[in-house]
Amino acid sequence: MLEIRNIIKQYADHRALDDVSLYIPEGKIFGLLGPNGAGKTSLIRIINQITAPDAGEIYFNNEVLSPHHIEEIGYLPEERGLYKKMKVGEQMIYLAQLKGLSKIEARRRLDYWFEKLDISTWWNKKVEDLSKGMQQKVQFVATVLHNPSLIILDEPFSGFDPVNAQIIQDEILELNKKGATIIYSTHRMESVEELCDNIALINKSKKVLDGAVKDIKKQYATHTYKIDYQSFIPIEANFLFTIISNNHYQEQSQLIIKLSNDVTLNQAIYYLLEKIEILQVQEIIPSIHDIFIEKVTTHE
Amino acid sequence: MNKIILIIKREYTTRVRKRSFLLTTFLVPIFFIALYVGIIYLTKKSFDETHGIVYIVDQEGSVGNKLESNKNVTFITENKDLQLQLETLKEESNNTSILLIPSDFYDTKAVEFLSSNKPNISTQREIQNELATVLRNYKLEELGVNVENINEINSDVTINAKEISENGDTKESNTEVAMGIAITLSILIYLSLFLYGSQVMRGIIEEKTSRVIEVIISSVKPFQLMLGKIIGIGLVGLTQFFLWLLLSLFLAGAASTFLVSKDDLQEQIMGSSPQNTSSTIDSTSDIMAQNDVMSLLSSVNISEIVICFFIFFLGGYLLYSALFAAVASAIDSETEATQFTMPITMPLLLTYALSFGVLINDPHGSVATWLSFIPFTSPIAMLVRIPFGVPTWQIITSASLLIIGFIFTTWVAARIYRVGILMYGKKASIKELIKWFNYKS
Structure with a gap:
């Protein structure tokens, strides 16, 4: 056009x-x-x-x-x-x-x-x-x-x-x-x-x-995931991912991880399945707003 | 091209339909006609008020016939008995009196003047003069001098001012009338250049402040918009002048017939009463006053003035409105306009001021001639000179220079305008305008 x-x-x-x-x-x-x-x-x-x-x-x-x-x-x-x-x-x-x-x-x-x-x-x-x-x-x-x-x-x-x-x-x-x-x-x-x-x-x-x-x-995916799981088991960082946050609530916990390079989500889940009961996995996608802010501010 | 016509049409129709346009179009000629009628009326009124009618009771017998009526006094000799005449005086209106000339007038040199109210001084003076003449002629005749010889001695001198034109013809000239017309033209063109120039300015500022300019400019070129606006408003001006001319002619005609027919009516009502004489005087006074105005005007070339006015108004308008447009494009509100309009209108203001002095006193001098050639000053200067008679080659040269002048200002203005109209909230300076002028299009 x-x-x-x-x-x-x-x-x-x-x-x-x-x-x-x-x-x-x-x-x-x-x-x-x-x-x-x-x-x-x-x-x-x-x-x-x-x-x-x-x-x-x-x-x-x-x-x-x-x-x-x-x-x-x-x-x-x-x-x-x-x-x-x-x-x-x-x-x-x-x-x-x-x-x-x-x-x-x-x-x-x-x-x-x-x-x-x-x-x-x-x-x-x-x-x-x-x-x-x-x-x-x-x-x-x-x-x-x-x-x-x-x-x-x-x-x-x-x-x-x-x-x-x-x-x-x-x-x-x-x-x-x-x-x-x-x-x-x-x-x-x-x-x-x-x-x-x-x-x-x-x-x-x-x-x-x-x-x-x-x-x-x-392109701007951050390889960050939010995982909800049963009970209060704390997770530790390892070669597969780093931990951004790990919070415990009444009956369940929430974990936010960022995958290391060349690690797939499946590999991380496979590792976690042995330790915890996963309820929900969700990718954290950057909004255009976030990308906009990031782009504009990094150019300052 | 089609779009320019659309723009012209909008600028023209929205303005012509405004109430203020209709009001000025109809009120201005009515005002001028009222002025014209007023002058005639006042002339007539002062004539009526000071004009005395004097009935003569001539006991001497030979004096009454020798008294000559003039524009201040009318003598009526009816040879009635004094008592009878006094009866009629009671019925008569003001300014009527009786002059009793006793039989021994030539010896006593005294008369009696009877009137119902206070005697009018000017009437008395006229009677005094007339009687003195009669008396003088009587004495001279007694001394053996012929009356015709006496009249030959009393001679008035009149000056017939004539102008010699290029081709050797002579024509009647009247400097006072030319001056009057020159001043009128100067005021008229000065006001209308300002009036319509500032309308262009206001129109552009309106488009800018309302931001409608953004939409328009995405459909048409800035130059088209500017030119369309200037032409549209110019046509409004021409329409107004044309209507004024037409209305004035119509109203002047109507006013004249009205004045005359009113007197005809008066005559019919009065019938064949003794006052017949006075009503005839009324209508002659009307015609005299009108003729005065008309004959004065006829000593100048009206059609030449009208044509030149249209040419120089149009040229001057195009020249100045382009500059006004450039200024308007650079500012955000009318209050900011002054600092820019001042330098632009300086030549106009200067010529206007000069038109009451050096231009009108020496219309063919070097200052006047030069100013009437420079495009920025010629619209006023040339129009001031024209009633005094300007060689045709000078008018043509001046008009051509004016055309070149407005093409130049339009070109300059367009370059500033195209940038200026899209600049909001930026305080423009002369330096800024020059920068805009140099932008690549």
């Missing part, structure tokens, strides 16, 4: 993007992660052709990214807003026309979306008379109205209450199911694992990590 090759963006006193390359596969939800000021917005602006990179190329469906692709991209900026004095319906039609839709087609699709999100009564209201959450909903419609094949959402859930955040999340998933590729940019990790197929992590203008979520998690 989108291939970004060796992008460099230099502002007078700092480099916003330093040799960033990304591949965004078709039909996936791609998480663009990074702390504030990492260069996410700079990258998104380049993809939207708002600014141009100093070096590097971008390919959209194997074509060099060019102005006519604008109509295939829908962009929900982090800093959002609408003309406050304009009426909702009129403004939506204007924004759709700027994306190349005809007035009639825009009206038809707006009727569909306004009905779907149950906001038809807002048509003749001025934007300034809507609450912030309502404005966000309207702006979301403006982003997807022209059926873009690539939807770029920069912090889409900020400003939404949990109920409306869920509605918007469902809409995003539905659009994705219908074939739209989605770039989801955020510095909040809560919904990343739930939503994203692939992620890239940008920190201090550089890409530090990218790939499919499940591959990354495998």
Whole structure:
């Protein structure tokens, strides 16, 4: 869908993007992660052709990214807003026309979306008379109205209450199911694992990590396991594993071990079976949040 | 291209539909017409108030016919008996009086002046003058001087100011009228350049602070947005001027017919009463006052002024609004605007101030001529000069330089604008603006 090759963006006193390359596969939800000021917005602006990179190329469906692709991209900026004095319906039609839709087609699709999100009564209201959450909903419609094949959402859930955040999340998933590729940019990790197929992590203008979520998690597996067992038998460290913690509760105990190199879980369990009655074994998987924190802080 | 038209359409329609636009469009010409009607009315009123009607009871017999009515006094000789005349005086309104000329007037040099309220001084002075003339002529004739010779001695001198144009034609010129029009034009263009320039600025700041710019800019190029906004608001300005022109012409026409027809009506009501004379005077006074204004205006070339106003407004607007756009893109609120708009509008302010002094007193001097060529000052300077007559080649040169000027400012502004609109919360300095200007696009 989108291939970004060796992008460099230099502002007078700092480099916003330093040799960033990304591949965004078709039909996936791609998480663009990074702390504030990492260069996410700079990258998104380049993809939207708002600014141009100093070096590097971008390919959209194997074509060099060019102005006519604008109509295939829908962009929900982090800093959002609408003309406050304009009426909702009129403004939506204007924004759709700027994306190349005809007035009639825009009206038809707006009727569909306004009905779907149950906001038809807002048509003749001025934007300034809507609450912030309502404005966000309207702006979301403006982003997807022209059926873009690539939807770029920069912090889409900020400003939404949990109920409306869920509605918007469902809409995003539905659009994705219908074939739209989605770039989801955020510095909040809560919904990343739930939503994203692939992620890239940008920190201090550089890409530090990218790939499919499940591959990354495998890559960052710590070989740590949690084992619950009967009674209070203490376990000692040995050549198979080190002990991170070993706690005793009323009827049972919990052991957290980290396997030594080249040791499989089976070998460890085989060793333990002779000593204890195992109730449950569970791998401790690092969350994307943990990986994010680790990556960002180790780069400090 | 299609998108630019969409932007122009939005900028234009949202503004034209505003209540404030309709209000200024209709109220301003009404205000000016009210002013115009007011001037005519006041002229007429002061005429009515000071104008005296004097009935003459001439016991001498030969004096009454020699008194000549003028714009301050109307003499009516009916040769009625004094008692009868006093009866009518009681029924008459103000400013009516009786002049009793006794039979021994030529000896006593005294008359009696009877009026129902306090006698009007100017009427008395007129009577005094007229009688003095009659008396003087009588004495001169007694001495054997011919009356026609006397009239020849009393001669007024009038100055007919004429202007010689390039091709040797002469035309009537009236410096006071030209000055009046020049000052009006100076005020009008100065205010409208500021008015519409700051509308461009406010529009851009609104887009920036509301962040709608992010969405728009992902659909159109910044340059398209800037140009669309400037053109759209410029068209609003032209629409307003055009409507003002149209409305003024319409209202002026309506006002004239109203004034005339009102007097016709008055005449019909009065019928053939003795006051007939006074109502005729009323309507002539109207026409006289109107004609004064009209004939003064006709001494200047109105259509040339209107065309030049449109050209120089448009040129000046495009030049300055581009600069306003650049400034607006660099700031986050209107309060920050002053430090940048000051240096930009300095030439405009300076020319405006000069237009009341050196430009108007010496419209063809070197200061005025140079200022009317420099694009930053020419919109005001040239319009101030035009009522005094400017050679066509100068107007064309000045307009061409203005076009080059606004192409240049638009180019500079666009380079600053494209960077500025995406910078939030950054305090811009002149140094920063130069840096933005040099960014690669």
